[in-house]
Amino acid sequence: MKILFLGDVVGNLGMKMIEQYLPILKRDYKPQLTIVNGENATSFGRGINKKVYKGIMNAGADVITLGNHAWNNEEIFEFIDDTKKLVRPLNFPGQDTPGNGYTIININGKKVAVINLQGRIFMDPIDDPFRMVNDLVDDLKSQVDSIFVDFHAETTSEKQVMAMYLDGKISALVGTHTHVQTNDNRILKNGTAFLTDAGMCGPIDGVLGMKYNNIIHRFLTQRPTRFEVEENGNGIVSGCIIDINNDTGKAKSINTIMISPDHPYQG
Template identity: 40%
Template sequence: MQNSVNNTFKILAIGDIVGRPGREILKDRLQGIMDTHRIDLVVANGENSAGGKSITPDILHELFSIGVDVITTGNHVWDNKEVFKILDSEPALLRPANYPPGVKGHGWHIVERKGFRTCVINLQGRLFMEPIDCPFRKFDALYDELKDKADIIIIDFHAEATSEKRAFGWHVDGRASAVFGTHTHVQTADEEILGGGTGYISDLGMTGSFNSVIGINKEYSVRRFLTFTRVKFEVAEGNRKINAAVFEINKEGKAQSVTRIIT
């Protein structure tokens, strides 16, 4: 429901869901989080939701059924061929918008709810990642196209380097209502409202098993760093948590609060 007391719109952004442990804890706790924080819209990064690698049609619909409204992704979206069946046909499934022209899928989606038109944009950084098109200039082009179609613009900026994420936050400050980083699977404690009114956090963190190395079996991960050979890939079990943030946006499209969640 709209937060009638403050006349604001509250968005829950959920960090990368890793495999079945991430999906199961979200199923158990999402409704409670939504009720506690009076959430109006839920965005979740699903790039690792299918066994750590991408997303499938069944998992997409499972996440929609528990209350997720828009699913963003990142570099791992290409890791399961099942995703190619839904990249074009599911409007609320996004892949980073700055992949080169001709790549399947789409990078933004608008949801109209409670009198607010919210545009979710997915972009990906380039530092220590694939050298795809410039996310900064892609945002500029999308902003020109979308600014009159949406009251609220929020961005999942999927990137490795905090420097690139911070720079992107300042680049869009005053134009976007919120920027949240994903991809590192480690939540940062730098949530703030930038000078122009953009809510910001460098990384939301991860939703999955924390008895792990970023959601993956820790023994295999250690072995990989010891040997630099191909080692089995397996989603970890144990110590499940949800990492997320709540952005409260006012009628002018400015962030009023940013609240980190670890539960």
């Protein structure tokens, strides 16, 4: 089974890149499951709304994962409970948290669980992702054939530790949130595919998708500045393609995908 995963979609330019390239990537890689992180996909780069959700789904996503900006657009509360295809972090605190932290997709008789987690280092306070995902994976192992985790976290160490903690228990763990693709795609010793960060889909001529002048000003003055999504310039598409053994649920390969002016798509 092949899983195509694309990193954080940022703003209008990110949506344009998804609409342009996701159908092409699906045509060429022929994944059975396509997952996109959409937590920065609105025009102002925070959260998701129904229009954006539908846009990503119409472009070819089967599941959309979120992250720390999940609740930044109040419109999400109007539709997140009505779809199993939009997954927010499992470890958001509270007993009545809207939406779901995971979903199960049936693909040609094989069941795949897609889990969204959020880290705690340099992030807002949140419940323990290690304990919560361990309990969930134990519950799911008799129900599904493979498990994919999008771990939305700030530090490389937390992502790596989580992958090693779950090695052999899940098929793949891919990090999101930092918007810069890492070069450490590998299969861990017990068969779990891992990539510290998938990168982003959005403006490459800014800083993590934001206009760079405001951010330069902040570094020079140490005064608060407003982050604004870059609307112009070049775009980038970052992600990975993972091949999973249908019989064992273990990963066979994980390869990165990057489309940018320096890495034009070759097909």
